[in-house]
Amino acid sequence: MTINSENCTRADAPIMSHLGEYISLDEFFLLGYTEDGHCKGEPEFNLRPPSRLQWDIPEKCVAIIESCQEKAEDLIKDLDLHILYFFFSLLGKGAIKKMKLSPDGFVQMGLQLAYFKDQGHFSLTYESSMTRLFREGRTETVRPCTMYSCAFVRAMLNPSSTKSEKKELMLKAVETHVTGFKKAMSGEGVDRHLFGLYVVSKYLEQDSPFLIEALKEPWKLSTSQTATQQLTKTNYDKMPGLRTAGGGFGPVADDGYGVSYIISGEEVIYFHVTCKVSSQRTDCKRFSERIKESLKEMKALFDD
Numbered sequence: 204m205t206i207n208s209e210n211c212t213r214a215d216a217p218i219m220s221h222l223g224e225y226i227s228l229d230e231f232f233l234l235g236y237t238e239d240g241h242c243k244g245e246p247e248f249n250l251r252p253p254s255r256l257q258w259d260i261p262e263k264c265v266a267i268i269e270s271c272q273e274k275a276e277d278l279i280k281d282l283d284l285h286i287l288y289f290f291f292s293l294l295g296k297g298a299i300k301k302m303k304l305s306p307d308g309f310v311q312m313g314l315q316l317a318y319f320k321d322q323g324h325f326s327l328t329y330e331s332s333m334t335r336l337f338r339e340g341r342t343e344t345v346r347p348c349t350m351y352s353c354a355f356v357r358a359m360l361n362p363s364s365t366k367s368e369k370k371e372l373m374l375k376a377v378e379t380h381v382t383g384f385k386k387a388m389s390g391e392g393v394d395r396h397l398f399g400l401y402v403v404s405k406y407l408e409q410d411s412p413f414l415i416e417a418l419k420e421p422w423k424l425s426t427s428q429t430a431t432q433q434l435t436k437t438n439y440d441k442m443p444g445l446r447t448a449g450g451g452f453g454p455v456a457d458d459g460y461g462v463s464y465i466i467s468g469e470e471v472i473y474f475h476v477t478c479k480v481s482s483q484r485t486d487c488k489r490f491s492e493r494i495k496e497s498l499k500e501m502k503a504l505f506d507d
Contacts, residue, residue: 206450215341216463220449227445263357273423280480282453285487287474287495294498297469302505306466307384307428308377311347312355313501315376317355317493318424322484326423329455332387334395341357343387343395347426351376359500370504417479423459427452431465438468451475460483462494 206219230236235243260268267298289295299306311330319325328348334340340375358364386392397417404411429449438445451463454477462479478485 206315216427216450218330220430221434221451223447224431227447228350228434231442231445255459262282283478283480283487284451285476285491286448287476287491287497288448289472289495294502295468295470295472296466298502302502304374305381306472308380309501310375310428310464310466310498311380311426312352312376312471313494313498314424315348315352316356316424316497316501317490318460319360320493320497322423323358325353326459327420328424329422329426331427332392334388334390334392336388337390340390342388342395343392345384345387345392346394347380347383348424349376349379350382351379359497366504373501373504392398401488412448419484421456421459424462425452425455425459426462426464429465431467446471448473449475453477453478454479454485458482460485460487460490471474474479 206223208219237243275445296306299309302309304402315325315328318328325348327348330345332343332345334343351372355369355376358369358372397414400411401414401418404414431449446467449463449465449467450473452459452461457479459478461475463475465473467473474491476487476491476494478487478490
């Protein structure tokens with residue numbers, strides 16, 4: 204099953220994920236497949252034969268359609284995707300919780316470390332947070348790149364830093380991230396407020412030097428965790444046949460990465476890593492290897 208959707212109130216990631224889980228459950232419990240991969244049951248054809256519809260489309264409209272099709276094909280060709288997954292023997296939600304850490308915070312610090320290894324610098328990082336505690340709430344931005352995450356990354360790459368120092372800095376970075384995430388969920392975020400000010404400035408036709416400065420930096424690393432196991436009947440650990448890699452999204456910046464990750468049950472974490480083929484600075488397969496390497500190094504801090 205493939206779904207292509209643009210983020211909006213009725214089609215953002217949790218809703219698409221919820222829909223996918225319903226479909227998977229129906230196929231698993233109600234429909235099913237034969238051993239050779241075909242749908243169970245015999246097909247019945249009671250439909251009228253199709254009839255061709257004749258469309259009268261102006262030449263100008265045809266030209267616009269063809270132009271849009273070419274642009275869409277160019278965008279698709281310029282997108283590169285690599286899917287990475289961890290099984291429980293390496294890393295999973297269960298293993299991370301045994302370290303008494305937030306799985307999301309752990310993954311985000313791993314992404315910070317991987318990005319610095321890949322690019323050699325820190326960049327503005329976006330993580331989506333739900334604001335569905337509020338009526339008509341959708342999302343708020345969490346900024347995983349903080350002074351504490353930077354200190355942790357520098358320590359991990361410093362040969363003179365001890366294991367205990369690295370571990371202490373990682374714990375502080377994860378704690379800070381979790382606090383920021385909770386604030387974003389509770390309506391105490393920053394970015395939607397800035398966006399509101401931006402909308403007002405445009406309405407008043409008044410440029411704001413502050414907003415121009417605050418909003419000019421691109422999101423080089425755009426990340427989001429896709430919600431799974433939203434249905435009470437879904438248990439990926441007991442029914443691994445229901446487990447899927449979920450979905451992802453493209454990079455926001457031309458020389459950036461898009462990273463969607465799915466924590467599937469206690470055992471598996473999937474990563475969808477994307478970048479633009481035309482970019483000379485990014486490589487999603489290379490970045491995936493950096494992610495794998497970084498998460499293993501972080502886990503090693505807790506090994507006896």
